[in-house]
Amino acid sequence: MDIIQHSIAVGKYLVSPLIKDLDDGRYAASVSIRSGRGSGTHDRVMRFTPSFASHAAAVGYAIDQGLGWIRERSAPRTPCAA
Template sequence: MDIIQHSIAVGKYLVSPLIRHQDDGNFAASVSIRSGRGSGMHDRVMRFTPRFASHAAAARYAVAQGLGWVRERHPRSAPLALPCAG
């Protein structure tokens, strides 16, 4: 089961970590980066190959990668990051 936790609003983007518990006991990390609304919404999902010993470590990695992606494209948006209910 995928879990979205602690989404972060950054400018026009919503960065949400997606963490999956693996059969071997480790955790896989992905991140959703959403922008737009309604029929104009776009959702980019990136899956990562490293595996993590804890849910928290996987979530930190996913958020860092998502924020890095946003910062590369919109450097001025990065300081506006605020946690959202997720």
């Protein structure tokens, strides 16, 4: 599994793609999104169902998904008009 080589720090988050070689020669992708420090560390891991023909494609997908998750939580929220 490839973890450290492609990690990206984004604000308070560390996005780390987790790539696994499959028996059929394809690659599975997951992503770890870590925040906090010490005993306050929180690590969210998402596993994805598509498999990929190349390691690079799996890494790219995992990073895109992790960054998308961060963007959703970082976007300013507008109050609802009642």
